[in-house]
Amino acid sequence: MIVMNPMEKFKAKITLFHCINAFTEHVSLSTDDREVKIVKMPCSGMTTEVFMLKAFEAGADAVAILVCPEGACRYMEGNMRARKRVEKTSNVLDKIGVGGKRLSIHNLAAKNSDSVPGLLDEIMSTIKELGKNPAAAA
Amino acid sequence: MIVGEQKPIEEIKKMVAPYKKLLILGCGTCVKTCFAGGEDETAALASALRMAFRTEGVSIEIDEQTVERQCENEFIQEAAKKIGENDAVLSLACGAGVQAMARRFPKEPVYPGLNTTFIGVQESHGVFTEECSGCGNCELGNFGGICPVTRCSKKLLNGPCGGSQKGICEVDANTECAWQLIIDRLKTLGQLNNLRTYIPPKNWKTSNSGGPRKLVREDHII
Amino acid sequence: MTTQAISNLHSVLSSGTFAVTGECGPPRGADMNVLNKKGELLRGWVDAVNVTDNQTAIVRMSSIAASKHLLDMGLEPVMQMVCRDRNRIAIQSDILGAYSLGIRNILCLSGDHQSFGSQPDAMNVFDIDSMNLIRTVKDMRDEGKDMSGFDLKEAPKMFIGAAANPFADPFEYRVLRLAKKIDAGVDFIQTQCIYNMERFREWIRLAREEGLTEKAYIMGGVTPIKTVGMAKYMKNKVAGMDIPDEIINRVAGVPKEKQTEEGLKICQETIEELKEMDGVHGVHVMAIEWEEKVADIVKGAGLRK
Numbered sequence: 303m304i305v306m307n308p309m310e311k312f313k314a315k316i317t318l319f320h321c322i323n324a325f326t327e328h329v330s331l332s333t334d335d336r337e338v339k340i341v342k343m344p345c346s347g348m349t350t351e352v353f354m355l356k357a358f359e360a361g362a363d364a365v366a367i368l369v370c371p372e373g374a375c376r377y378m379e380g381n382m383r384a385r386k387r388v389e390k391t392s393n394v395l396d397k398i399g400v401g402g403k404r405l406s407i408h409n410l411a412a413k414n415s416d417s418v419p420g421l422l423d424e425i426m427s428t429i430k431e432l433g434k435n436p437a438a439a440a
Numbered sequence: 441m442i443v444g445e446q447k448p449i450e451e452i453k454k455m456v457a458p459y460k461k462l463l464i465l466g467c468g469t470c471v472k473t474c475f476a477g478g479e480d481e482t483a484a485l486a487s488a489l490r491m492a493f494r495t496e497g498v499s500i501e502i503d504e505q506t507v508e509r510q511c512e513n514e515f516i517q518e519a520a521k522k523i524g525e526n527d528a529v530l531s532l533a534c535g536a537g538v539q540a541m542a543r544r545f546p547k548e549p550v551y552p553g554l555n556t557t558f559i560g561v562q563e564s565h566g567v568f569t570e571e572c573s574g575c576g577n578c579e580l581g582n583f584g585g586i587c588p589v590t591r592c593s594k595k596l597l598n599g600p601c602g603g604s605q606k607g608i609c610e611v612d613a614n615t616e617c618a619w620q621l622i623i624d625r626l627k628t629l630g631q632l633n634n635l636r637t638y639i640p641p642k643n644w645k646t647s648n649s650g651g652p653r654k655l656v657r658e659d660h661i662i
Numbered sequence: 663m664t665t666q667a668i669s670n671l672h673s674v675l676s677s678g679t680f681a682v683t684g685e686c687g688p689p690r691g692a693d694m695n696v697l698n699k700k701g702e703l704l705r706g707w708v709d710a711v712n713v714t715d716n717q718t719a720i721v722r723m724s725s726i727a728a729s730k731h732l733l734d735m736g737l738e739p740v741m742q743m744v745c746r747d748r749n750r751i752a753i754q755s756d757i758l759g760a761y762s763l764g765i766r767n768i769l770c771l772s773g774d775h776q777s778f779g780s781q782p783d784a785m786n787v788f789d790i791d792s793m794n795l796i797r798t799v800k801d802m803r804d805e806g807k808d809m810s811g812f813d814l815k816e817a818p819k820m821f822i823g824a825a826a827n828p829f830a831d832p833f834e835y836r837v838l839r840l841a842k843k844i845d846a847g848v849d850f851i852q853t854q855c856i857y858n859m860e861r862f863r864e865w866i867r868l869a870r871e872e873g874l875t876e877k878a879y880i881m882g883g884v885t886p887i888k889t890v891g892m893a894k895y896m897k898n899k900v901a902g903m904d905i906p907d908e909i910i911n912r913v914a915g916v917p918k919e920k921q922t923e924e925g926l927k928i929c930q931e932t933i934e935e936l937k938e939m940d941g942v943h944g945v946h947v948m949a950i951e952w953e954e955k956v957a958d959i960v961k962g963a964g965l966r967k
Binding site (some may be wrong): 350351352355356358359394397399400437438439 | 494
C-alpha cells in the first residue's frame with residue numbers, strides 16, 4: 303500500500319466532463335493550485351464508466367461531470383443515465399482503493415457557468431481531504 | 441442470449457494476482473449485449489484493475505482485446521498474438537467461451553471474469569430475465585409460448601401451485617407466476633383447453649441430467 | 663375411487679361419516695418421544711394424522727419414519743410426500759418402503775420451495791410434479807406397475823390424497839386443477855386453511871357442478887387463530903393464505919386474553935358450516951404445534967364426544 307500524506311503540497315488535477323448544452327467555458331478554471339482538464343461531451347449520457355476510470359488512471363485527483371438540470375436533457379434522459387453511471391463507478395473506485403468521493407456529478411442550473419468555480423472549490427476541499435490519487439501513474 | 445454478470449473485482453484480483461502480464465479478453469456477442477463483457481466493459485475493467493494494483497504498489501501489465509465471439513475458433517484466432525505476449529487470460533465471455541479459449545490454447549491459463557447467469561432476454565433496458573433452460577426437448581407449444589420448466593420455481597407442468605397470488609410467484613415478489621402468464625396467454629389464444637391435458641413426467645434425458653450433451657450434424661461434417 | 667377400504671380414513675369417508683384428520687409435524691431431531699406426545703393428544707379425536715414431509719423446507723425426521731412411529735402407537739398416519747427432495751426413483755422406492763411398513767394413506771404435494779426453509783442453498787429436485795406423483799401412486803396401486811412399466815411383486819395399495827388451494831390465483835383455474843388431480847387418480851382432497859368462507863363456498867359450488875365432489879372426498883382445512891398477530895402474519899407472509907379483514911377484525915375486537923378463545927370459536931363455526939355443506943366430507947384440523955387444542959375443537963364442533 304502506498305501511503306499518501308494528505309497534507310503534502312501538490313497541484314491538483316481535475317477532469318471535468320461536461321455536456322455542451324450544460325455549460326459554456328468563458329473563464330479559465332485552472333488556478334495556481336489546480337489544473338482543470340475539460341472534456342466536452344455532446345450529452346452527459348455519453349460519459350460512460352470507462353471514460354471516468356481512464357481519467358483517474360491518467361492521473362486525475364478528482365473527476366466531475368456537469369450535467370443539465372433534471373428534466374432538461376435534450377436527449378430526454380442522458381443526465382439521469384450519467385448519474386446512474388457515476389453511482390456505479392464511484393462504487394468501483396471505493397473497491398479499488400481510489401475513493402468514490404473523488405467522482406461527483408452536478409446538475410447546473412440553466413447554463414449557469416458562474417457556479418462552476420464554486421463547485422471546483424468544493425472539489426478541491428475533497429481532494430485536500432483525500433490527498434493525491436493513489437492510482438496515478440508514477 | 442447468454443446473460444452474464446461481471447465477477448466482483450476483489451475476486452478477479454485474487455485470480456490474476458500471480459501474473460505479471462495479463463490479457464483481458466472481451467466477447468462481442470451475447471455478453472456485450474448484456475453489458476458484461478463487450479469492448480466497453482473490457483476497457484473499464486482493465487482500467488479499474490490497473491488502478492487497483494497500482495494503489496497497492498503491485499506492478500502488472502494489463503492488455504485488452506475484444507473478439508466477436510469466444511465460442512468460435514475463427515474469432516478466437518484473432519487473439520492468438522496477444523495471448524502469446526501475456527502470461528494469462530481473463531476471459532469476459534460466458535462459460536462456453538472461457539472453455540473454448542482453454543481448449544484452443546491448452547498451455548495458457550484462462551480465468552473467468554464473469555459469472556454466466558442464464559439464457560434470457562432483455563425484458564426492458566437493464567433488466568434481464570431467464571427464459572430457457574436448454575432442456576433439449578422444447579414443449580413451449582403446450583404452454584402458450586411460456587416455459588414452465590424455466591419460469592415456474594417448481595418446474596410444474598400441470599398447472600400453478602397453491603402459492604400463486606395476484607400473478608406473483610410465492611418464492612419471490614419480483615417474479616411473475618409463469619402459470620398465470622400461461623393461463624392468460626392461452627385465454628388470449630383461445631387455447632384454454634390445453635390446461636385440461638395431463639402432461640406426463642418430463643423426459644430429462646435430453647437435459648443436462650442425461651450427462652454432458654453433444655450435437656453432431658452429419659451434414660456439416662466431411 | 664376404489665371399493666374395498668384401503669385404510670381407516672378410507673372406510674370412515676366411504677361410510678359417509680364426516681371425517682376428521684389432524685396434523686403432526688415430526689421433530690427437528692431424532693427424539694421420537696415428541697411424536698408420542700403429539701400422538702397421545704390426537705388419539706381418539708381424529709381418524710388419521712397427517713405427517714408432514716420436511717414442511718416449509720426445514721429438515722425434520724422423515725415423514726416415513728414418523729408415520730411408522732404413529733402406526734406403532736395405534737394411530738393411522740397420512741404420509742405426506744413432496745416432489746421437492748426426491749427424484750422419481752426415490753419417490754417410488756419410498757412409496758414401496760412406506761407400504762411395506764404398513765402406511766396406507768399418502769398425500770401428494772409439490773412441496774414448499776426450499777427458499778422458505780432453513781437451507782435455501784439446497785438444490786431442489788422437482789423431477790415430477792404433484793400431478794405426476796398422484797398418477798404414479800395410482801398406477802402402482804391399480805396397474806401394479808412402476809413408472810417404467812415393470813410389474814411390481816406386490817403393488818402398494820395406497821389411499822391417495824392431494825391438496826387444493828381454493829384461495830390461490832387464478833381462481834377460475836382452481837376447479838379445473840381439482841378436476842385434473844381427480845382425473846390423475848386422487849381419492850381425497852385436503853384444502854388450504856379456510857378463512858374466506860365466501861370464496862370456499864363458491865369453489866365447492868363449482869366443484870359440485872362439475873360432479874367432482876362425487877368423484878373424490880373433499881376435506882376442508884382449518885387452523886385455529888391463536889392471536890391477531892399470528893393471523894396478520896399468516897395473511898401477509900404465508901404463501902397462498904387468504905384471511906379476510908373481517909376475521910382479523912373479529913379477533914382484534916376482543917381483549918388480548920380472549921383472542922385465543924375467539925380464534926377457536928371461529929374455527930368451530932367454520933367446521934359447523936363445513937359439516938352442513940354439500941360436497942364436503944370431512945375436516946382437516948391443522949393445529950400446528952398446538953395439538954392439545956384439537957380435542958377441544960373437535961368436541962366443540964360436535965364431531966366427536
